[in-house]
Amino acid sequence: MRQLRGILAPYLLSLPSWVYLLIFFLIPLGSMLGMALAVGNPLTGYTMSDNFSIFGQALSSFGDSFIRSFWYGTASTIITLAMAYPVAYWIAFYGGRHKSTFLFLIMLPFFVSFVIRVLAWEFILSDNSFVLGPLKEMGILPEKFRILSTQWAVIGGLVYNSFAYYVLPLYVVLEKIDRRLVRAANDLYASPVTAFLKIILPLSAPGVFAGFLLVFVTNVGDFVNAALLGGPGTYMIGNIIQDAFFLNQNYPMAAALSSMLMLMLMLAILLYSKTFGTDTIQEYAA
Amino acid sequence: MSGAVSTPMPSAYKKSRLGERVLACFTWAMIIYTMLPIAVMVVFSFNFAPNGRVALNWLHFTFSNYTHAFAIQDLTTALVHSLEVAIGSGLISVILGTPLALALARHKFWGKTVTDIVIFADIAAPAVVVGASLLSLFLTLNLPRGLLTIFIAHVAFNLAFAVVVIRARVSGLDKSLDRAAADLGATPWVAFWTVIFPLILPGIIGAMLLCFMLSIDDLIITTFVAGQTLTFPLWVYGAVKVGTPPQVFVLSTFIFAGGVLLALVNAAVTHRRQSV
Numbered sequence: 010m011r012q013l014r015g016i017l018a019p020y021l022l023s024l025p026s027w028v029y030l031l032i033f034f035l036i037p038l039g040s041m042l043g044m045a046l047a048v049g050n051p052l053t054g055y056t057m058s059d060n061f062s063i064f065g066q067a068l069s070s071f072g073d074s075f076i077r078s079f080w081y082g083t084a085s086t087i088i089t090l091a092m093a094y095p096v097a098y099w100i101a102f103y104g105g106r107h108k109s110t111f112l113f114l115i116m117l118p119f120f121v122s123f124v125i126r127v128l129a130w131e132f133i134l135s136d137n138s139f140v141l142g143p144l145k146e147m148g149i150l151p152e153k154f155r156i157l158s159t160q161w162a163v164i165g166g167l168v169y170n171s172f173a174y175y176v177l178p179l180y181v182v183l184e185k186i187d188r189r190l191v192r193a194a195n196d197l198y199a200s201p202v203t204a205f206l207k208i209i210l211p212l213s214a215p216g217v218f219a220g221f222l223l224v225f226v227t228n229v230g231d232f233v234n235a236a237l238l239g240g241p242g243t244y245m246i247g248n249i250i251q252d253a254f255f256l257n258q259n260y261p262m263a264a265a266l267s268s269m270l271m272l273m274l275m276l277a278i279l280l281y282s283k284t285f286g287t288d289t290i291q292e293y294a295a
Numbered sequence: 296m297s298g299a300v301s302t303p304m305p306s307a308y309k310k311s312r313l314g315e316r317v318l319a320c321f322t323w324a325m326i327i328y329t330m331l332p333i334a335v336m337v338v339f340s341f342n343f344a345p346n347g348r349v350a351l352n353w354l355h356f357t358f359s360n361y362t363h364a365f366a367i368q369d370l371t372t373a374l375v376h377s378l379e380v381a382i383g384s385g386l387i388s389v390i391l392g393t394p395l396a397l398a399l400a401r402h403k404f405w406g407k408t409v410t411d412i413v414i415f416a417d418i419a420a421p422a423v424v425v426g427a428s429l430l431s432l433f434l435t436l437n438l439p440r441g442l443l444t445i446f447i448a449h450v451a452f453n454l455a456f457a458v459v460v461i462r463a464r465v466s467g468l469d470k471s472l473d474r475a476a477a478d479l480g481a482t483p484w485v486a487f488w489t490v491i492f493p494l495i496l497p498g499i500i501g502a503m504l505l506c507f508m509l510s511i512d513d514l515i516i517t518t519f520v521a522g523q524t525l526t527f528p529l530w531v532y533g534a535v536k537v538g539t540p541p542q543v544f545v546l547s548t549f550i551f552a553g554g555v556l557l558a559l560v561n562a563a564v565t566h567r568r569q570s571v
Contacts, residue, residue, distance in 0.1 A: 014483075019402035021409060026395035026454060033451040034417055037428035044431040058521045088476070096325050099318040113327050113428055113558070120554035124514050125547045128539060129332030132339070138351050172329065201314065223419065230421030233514055237535060247423045247515070254430065254519065267427035278419050282412070 010097050038271065044264035060261075065290055067265045071249050075269075078246040081160070082229035085167035087222055089175045092168070093220070096211075097179035099188075112180065123170065125235045131157065132164050134238065158240030166234035171224040178223075182216030183209070215285060222281050226274050333551065340544035348538035360541040364549070367542050373530040374546055376442060377511050380526065384449035385506035389499050391450070392457035397456070397491075399479060400465035417455035425452060426519030434550065440522025448520045453506040460505060464498025465491075497565060504561065508554065 048058045068075070100111045119125055133140055134156045144150045156162050186209060194204035232247030239245075246266060253263035340361070343354040365371045400409065429448050433440060468491065476486035514528040521529055531543050 018483075019398040019404035019407075020392035022398035022402075023406075024403075026391045026458065027410070028415065029391055029450065029454060030413055033412070033429065033432075034425070037432040038424075040435050041424075041428040044435065092325060093320055096322045096532075099315075099322045103315055103319065111322070111326070113562075115329055117333060117555070118329055119508060119512075120551045120558070121336060122528050122531070122547055122550065123512050123515075124531045125543070126332050126337060128531065128535065128543075129335045131535075132335055132351065133332065133348075135351055139353060142352065151435055169328075172325070216458075218403065223415070226419055226421050230423040232423065233532070236532075250423055250427055251518065254427065260431075260434065263427060264431055266545070269426050271424040271428075274419075274421055274424070275346075278416065281555075294351040 035253055041264045041271075045261055045268050047261050047264075048131055063261055063265045064269060067262060067269060071246065071266060074244055074246045074249050075273075078229050078270075081164055081167060081235075081245060082225050083173065085164045085228050086225045088164070089168050089171045089224055090217065090221065093172055094217075095173035097176045097183055097216075100176075101180050101183035102188075108184075112176075113152075115176050118170075118173055124233060124237075126170060127233055130162075131237050134162055134165075157238060159241050160241070161240070162238040163235050163243045163245075166238045167228045167231060170231075170234070171228060174221040174227070175224050176222040178216040179213065180216075182213045186212050196242050198244070218281065218285055221284065222278065226278070229274065275295060320499070324402055329381065336544050337548050338552070341539060342541070344541040346538075347540050349541050349544065358435040361402070364529065364542055364545045367540060370527075370530050371538050372545070373525040374527045376445075376524060377527040380442070380446050380449055381507045383512040384446055384453050384510050385503040388453040388457040388506045389449050389503050391500060392454050392502065393461055393495075396458045396461035396465055400462045400468075401470065414455045414458055417452065420457070422513075422515035424454075429516070430519040440520055441524045441566045443523070443524065444520040445517055445524060449510045450518050452513075452516060452530065453509055456505055456509060457502040460502035461495060461498045464495045464501075467496055497568075511550070 045063055046058055046060055047201050048060055082248065096115065100108055100115075104111050121129075132138060135141070136155050136157060137145075139155070141156070142149065145152055145154065156165075190208050190212075191204055194200075194208055229245075230247050232245055232251050235243050235245045250263050250266050250270070253259045253266060338353075339349055341356055341358070342350060342360075343357045344350060344360060345354070395410070398404065399407065426448070429444070429451065430440075432438075433444055437445060472490055472494075473486055476490050477483075481489065513526075514529065514532055517526055517529055518532070525533070527546070531539070531547075534540065534543065567571075
């Protein structure tokens with residue numbers, strides 16, 4: 010009896026979460042695929058079909074938005090990495106007693122609502138704001154200069170919102186590196202640059218990749234930055250899905266687009282977990 | 296021999312000192328960059344707001360936004376919705392997540408790898424996809440969208456985070472604690488509540504705080520499943536096109552101050568417990 014309980018215990022313990030995730034995470038992904046293949050409209054209801062051409066239709070109509078999303082996602086993730094790495098490095102190696110204070114300062118934006126952060130940037134970047142306005146009056150910037158509603162405003166917004174998410178995994182890996190290895194490299198007459206390239210960079214690679222994946226996936230799927238900071242020319246795939254659901258009520262198209270986005274990103278995630286395993290990402294995600 | 300060799304070369308030493316300075320400046324610049332929008336939010340919450348809309352430029356200092364903080368009925372209701380969903384979904388997430396975290400951290404079982412992948416996928420899945428797929432489900436089931444569907448969606452994305460945070464705490468526990476409790480005649484149930492639970496409680500509280508923050512912050516998933524019901528981020532997002540009332544900045548300053556305070560108290564308590 011006691012042994013049986015020991016064997017059953019993990020299944021009983023994981024049952025409630027499994028049921029929940031099955032109903033509200035896994036099955037919805039399937040029902041989204043089903044929705045993509047449905048024909049009909051919101052008033053008369055839907056019937057299933059084998060209308061697989063909708064995926065080709067989605068790609069031919071909105072292929073440019075897919076490409077734009079992946080470009081914004083890639084650009085913003087690389088810029089964020091370039092900004093976050095030095096910061097994580099300095100805090101991990103030179104932060105001393107105040108490491109947690111520095112990390113806390115970096116994480117302060119978490120205490121402000123996401124939409125408010127984007128809204129604040131819309132304020133800062135707007136054409137006649139307290140930043141651009143005076144610069145234009147002084148003649149430093151031309152009167153027609155604008156950042157808002159360009160792609161750089163959107164990418165900038167994505168960068169700002171992922172900065173802290175990228176510093177954390179980088180900090181975790183850098184903090185773990187044995188300092189004696191760097192010391193040993195110095196002893197062997199390695200220049201600081203060589204020591205960095207041959208020791209620190211390879212050892213911090215898991216954090217670089219884990220952060221890259223999380224930030225990239227989040228940014229490709231974002232539509233809030235594009236909606237508030239961008240213009241008509243910066244529509245991302247998230248905006249298209251949003252519009253298809255709520256503006257045009259074209260549910261099958263919306264579902265087809267999100268299914269395709271999911272499949273593309275799942276491919277990236279699968280490739281990642283095959284190469285690096287899932288343990289690290291769970292560690293850094295929290 | 297180590298003494299002579301391990302002393303860094305003077306030139307390299309100087310270079311790394313310079314490098315450290317540059318890095319320090321860069322870090323401080325990034326901290327300022329991080330705080331810039333927060334500062335804008337707090338400062339402009341004290342700015343005079345003509346026509347009940349936030350002005351783009353500094354006009355003059357006023358407290359009146361604060362005395363009228365709750366003047367917009369819908370916005371206050373939306374904030375209450377957000378708080379309800381955040382507290383409720385945080386609580387349910389840890390109740391569902393703690394058993395799974397225990398199973399993953401202390402047992403080997405069939406399906407463990409699959410469970411890991413599902414948890415990982417739940418965290419890594421893009422919000423647009425999670426929102427769109429839940430909406431597909433609710434549309435298929437003909438479930439009316441509202442506070443309930445928002446709550447369901449928030450538990451669906453919070454659960455994975457709760458499992459990961461609590462699991463980290465559970466893996467730090469000594470396995471012989473269970474055996475000691477069993478040797479002393481405790482049933483697994485009693486052992487859990489008297490031995491394990493108090494030890495993992497900080498992890499559970501940490502998980503709940505994280506879920507609370509993620510929930511109150513969420514806009515993307517909520518837009519899909521909210522129907523006509525508004526949460527705080529949804530209200531703000533909807534108001535952008537007609538102009539932002541100053542109350543938005545006032546209330547988010549409250550949320551910011553409350554969150555920072557809570558985090559500092561949590562850190563102080565953990566610190567004291569560790570040093571005792």
